[in-house]
Amino acid sequence: MSKFWTKFRLLVLFVIFSDSDQASTPDSLTYVAGVVEFNPPIFKYRNETSAPEYRNIIFSKEAEDVDIMVFPEMTLNTVLTTTFVPDPKLKIVPCDNADYEEFLSSMSCTARDSRKYLVINVIEKATCTNTTQESIGDPRPCSSNGLNSYNTNVVFDRNGAVISRYRKWNLFGELGRNTTYKPEYGVFDTDFGVRFGHFICFDILFYTPAQEIVSSGVTDFVFPTMWFSELPFLTAVQVQSAWAYTNDVNLLAAGANNAAVGSTGTGIYAGKQGTIVATMTANPLRKLFVATVPKKGSNLAITPSIEENDIGSQDLFLKRDHIESYNTSIVDTSSEIVRETLCHEDLCCDFIAVIKNQTVSGNSSSYTYRLTVYDGNRSYSGAAEGSLKICSIMACTNATLASCGRVFTRDVQVENTFIFQDILIEGKFRNSGMLFVMPNSLDFTYMPVKNSEYYLNKQEYINHTYAQISLTQPRANLLTFGIYVNVLNKTESGDTASSAKLSLLALLASSIFVLFINGNLIR
Template structure:
């Protein structure tokens, strides 16, 4: 009896704990031939972010990395991708960055390391290599790398730090390295003087390219890799989501769809500062699964991926991760951007802007909001071909023909989302949409044009809900023929690489870093935009703590069940009897 009660208690508690683990995992696959590999990406919330000590920060992050490397073994994963800056970068400054930066043994020759796999001189590298070798998978890790400078360089620090991606093969050897070329306000990091297109081959017959975060917006290395016919990519990021065109999985899905590539996107999860977004995107078939979150959480996405995207038998299952509701996503802090050249929403509209022409053919119905407390977006049309300043780092060439959201008729409110969606209702139903962008006098290889869409929950629309057609090398068309109502963005977005021009040099960003570190009040104004500031402990909430709370609850349940079982057992062995009954029994025995 005692054993049965205890066993039932343990099973009950295990089910509680199991539900926590299962909730962090999304598995998907495609229904096709056996010509596939299995990949995993992490939406990763660094446990080290809660510590003020650099030593504790890096140690906690490393332990979590090792844990996940071993965790994926049960899913027969071939390759695992970790995000950007979540091991020995995020939250570290100055001397701490140098102290925990990792020296890599030698230079690369022909995209492969020519040295043995003994990393015993660096504890972080050694632990990662051992874990990867034990599990026997490919693993992509983003690190801060340190390289000592020789006397011929102009570096006054005698060392350089790089935001570097490394890839371990199944034996735990580093087979590829890429130093981030397009830095996003990272004054402690150096831009490599020379950079090759980073690729590596695997034993399962797939050649991967890789690039990091901000790189996705530029020709080198990301688009140059696409042009070189690489079709499978590793993409670690710590992305700041910006409405209406540049939220994380919106851009990731668009990029994979337009180029018909596989994008293994692993994102850092710090939603209180706009950083979130991960997924496995399979070309024109859309995401196997993806997540953009308002919660501090770690999730893993696992999917079987076709090696050949031209395989006609590909049919993705429905994604397992359900998008959060618009009300929940109000808690995600997003950036916003007011597009240029904004026009009223109209059924038929043609406009030329520089080297592009936009044609809109729309069929829509405006809806009543019904109640005074309800709010709805005012939609307008945005058209532009020109330069845009990104964080005072670079001027980029940007093109768009798009439907955009505004909070009201004032164009200064355009490009924003409502902060409170509790009373948000659809204000317009689009019955059909046809948008055409015609480009002239731009080299095809110097521009990237893709569809863009966003719904109320900050998710891109399902790829089955629209058609994107490259009519010819100069004309692109986006069409939707079914009713759409809960949209933030729908249109064509492009990059004109020939307009790009860097405007911030390392010396300027070092000066900016000095200002940030020495002026606390300025920190409060710009720490949303600068990855050079140690973030304060992110918002603690019940969503984040639910895992350990359930663990404690399950443990208490086990203890209480065991105590209850012991009491029941003792009661069965020694039943309680009232003292008068005992005295009467003794009296009867004496009489007899």
């Protein structure tokens, strides 16, 4: 045997054994996940993408042992670099394939060369003809240019093959994006014995498709997002951790990073065990967060990493819920024990809070608090309607309702005049659809209360659901604490969703929107 073939064989064996050492297997009780918080670059040219920056992260030393890596929504390409994505059934490897845009080919090669599962989010283009519409039973007409555009997750296996594709179903004001006529369900299997479901951003607030995948028995999820955080109930990590807790699933969430539009929030969550790692930051950030994730059913305890937070309220744009329609009552801090029942529409909530006053410096400011109850509908910036039931305590910067859901600026020294020694909130929620009962909390660092510091109890009956949440450790830095119930309903077809690509004017508006939220400048 020649020296060349001897060296080649040794190299192959080295690669095989190296991969088997670092990659988790079906017998492993854990797997290694990586999620990326990513601030997109300023694009100078029309055909530019973030693929080079993605590759640098994937081949970084921190990523060496990662089995599966997730990148956020809408940070890779723009409407000027849309790409075709192969049907996962075909197991196509786009690497060095001229049928696909160079950046998609590059990501396929990167998955193969790094031997990792990669999940990316792209703006996809797809051919639309009368024949293709008829074949899938879609009565909607095609656009005049014969192309549809989707917000799409793409999953590569360790060989660089596309093994899953999901086109976003619940769009959030995404002009120029289309939906499929019926919802797709993104699910894929891995060689380390874990089946994943995946969905995108706004999907997390709806039954279809995310909750349907949970109902099918999938216990691990991938979640690319560009979240626009909203006080007091819907900031990014607040929602991610609550969703994972209520479903008791592993959730790998990768967040886009753009403080100007309130986008940040990345984390890895182990269901009711709690957060393994998470970040909320107002600083431009491109960082990989790595964690060892216990497989569901392994009964292994998590090893939480240090949560990373660097937020000044004037640096991060935060939306605010329209809480003026909620029924609220100021917490009376002159009494050591607060007891009150508060109602709105068909919902009544019971509140008990034990308060201990504390001494603060004379030049500091303190939050006031309101008991809050709501039973009704809400609009999500006009993109969709939802139905909510809420029993909560929320912070306000002064005694007015208008100050609730707002925070003090960074230059203000904040010291609350009292500590919540204990909080108990109970609600009896009428069953009007599927009730998704979540714990909902937030502190001054824009992180939720740790799972070990509260207890949520839920009991379901024929006509109503009873829920109770209690604080188990004293807290002086709460912004929100309570029960948040999302009423979920299944949707089956895209009769009201756009199919054909919009007019040139709408496409231009879409381009401006995408470029703005990505912070990109293209010349």
